[in-house]
Amino acid sequence: MSKELELIKNYDYLLERLYSRLPAKLSSKAYDIPELEIEYIGDHTEIRNFAQVCDRLRRDPRIVMRYFLKSLGMPGSLTERGTLIIYNRRVRRDTLREFYQRFLNTYVRCQTCGSIDTELHRQGKVWYIRCLACGATYTVQPV
Numbered sequence: 650m651s652k653e654l655e656l657i658k659n660y661d662y663l664l665e666r667l668y669s670r671l672p673a674k675l676s677s678k679a680y681d682i683p684e685l686e687i688e689y690i691g692d693h694t695e696i697r698n699f700a701q702v703c704d705r706l707r708r709d710p711r712i713v714m715r716y717f718l719k720s721l722g723m724p725g726s727l728t729e730r731g732t733l734i735i736y737n738r739r740v741r742r743d744t745l746r747e748f749y750q751r752f753l754n755t756y757v758r759c760q761t762c763g764s765i766d767t768e769l770h771r772q773g774k775v776w777y778i779r780c781l782a783c784g785a786t787y788t789v790q791p792v
């Protein structure tokens with residue numbers, strides 16, 4: 650086992666211990682996958698914690714933003730504070746959550762072991778996912 654992997658395992662172990670002492674509401678599932686904080690400001694839709702979520706998922710916010718805006722077919726931008734703004738539309742929470750789930754399933758969750766501790770790499774035109782938990786690697790469609 651590599652040192653890096655051992656550290657991750659230890660970290661997971663500590664997190665598990667920590668969360669096992671918290672109320673049931675914060676079960677492992679709730680902390681593994683961050684929820685989107687969606688708000689409506691005037692006619693705009695905002696995902697307030699967008700950059701934070703991307704950070705937790707180890708994904709470049711610009712790529713995740715492109716995925717969302719392309720899926721929705723709507724214009725938007727990322728603010729300096731890490732909020733994603735979708736212009737002139739109140740996009741339903743369900744719709745955003747659905748695209749988020751799809752992104753997770755395609756670009757984050759390991760196809761082999763189901764872990765979300767994965768990395769997205771690019772080699773020329775080829776995009777691939779590398780799982781930090783089980784070591785699996787597989788290619789995905791570019792966003």
Ligand SMILES: [Zn+2]
Pocket residue numbers: 759760761762763764780781782783784785
């Ligand atoms: Zn895996």
